[in-house]
């Protein structure tokens with residue numbers, strides 16, 4: 001049977017693989033040979049599950065949203081990753097990878113971060129596990145995301161501002177890879193999404209798959225069947241979406257809806273709609289869709305949400321889209337903001353701007369009243385309050 005999970009060579013259809021510089025071959029190969037054995041060992045599972053339960057606060061609730069269900073004419077459940085420690089799904093992955101790093105005898109943890117959410121999650125777990133932590137972050141982002149920078153420092157991490165390129169996420173990732181090349185023996189590189197060379201996309205998807213594992217149990221209890229008709233999630237690199245769909249990826253009864261960031265509109269040049277606009281290329285060690293110009297130069301993406309403006313996309317999702325297993329919808333800045341205000345007013349939940357893109361697709365789908373829909377709220381909106389307030393102000397002045 002055809003599967004949408006990773007194959008033996010680290011590919012999803014024609015996407016994925018491990019395109020890394022010679023000097024990193026050994027590190028990547030070491031990781032490829034180690035990760036599955038560790039992730040599937042009883043001893044790892046026990047420690048991982050205990051931390052997810054006691055430290056992160058899992059299982060996260062599957063909350064039936066009465067008022068949004070009425071509005072959109074379906075049975076809508078929200079998977080509440082916003083209630084996790086540090087405010088998003090990212091901590092699931094960081095805990096898992098750092099437990100792996102410890103088992104591989106690595107003493108030094110490095111990470112890249114854009115908005116700072118993955119950096120904060122990594123610094124948090126390094127504090128917990130008493131490990132050295134270095135976070136690469138574009139200088140532009142350091143200035144834009146001041147609070148997260150201070151949090152990382154308070155947690156004991158070193159934040160390295162990156163001044164190459166546009167000084168954003170892509171450049172921070174390049175710098176982290178460069179660091180890894182210089183310290184291959186003692187350093188572990190924690191990637192924050194389902195991107196990068198194999199085995200990262202598969203490893204991150206597996207660590208986030210706790211989300212769909214819980215959805216299965218929770219739906220069985222609430223609906224008397226363990227699968228939904230629709231799963232909806234936003235995609236930046238694709239980790240919360242991969243976690244949401246993992247156990248259903250080959251189950252054709254379940255429709256998969258991915259929301260990518262349309263920015264100001266997909267034909268405005270100010271967008272992060274990578275799946276719609278990208279062409280096949282290689283970015284950060286993986287063959288996938290990349291936003292690039294005719295010469296293959298990477299184009300800078302734009303979205304109001306800092307967590308969604310990555311110029312690539314996880315190879316898992318590139319394949320799901322290419323094979324038409326998933327439906328990809330783009331949600332513009334304005335639509336996301338509207339959706340965030342709607343959730344806030346109807347349910348008293350302020351979502352992260354990224355998650356608001358997932359909510360933004362509800363208006364674009366025609367549901368049947370009996371459809372069971374599960375939408376992942378990947379994070380909470382505390383970090384986005386300034387954006388929400390200035391949007392409110394703009395709208396009042398209009």
Ligand SMILES: *Cc1c(COP(=O)(O)O)cnc(C)c1O
Pocket residue numbers: 088089090117118192193194234235236237238239240241307308352354355378379380
């Ligand atoms: C980082 C982030 C995302 C985007 O990353 P994915 O890997 O696509 O999940 C989405 N939501 C929140 C709250 C984030 O912090």
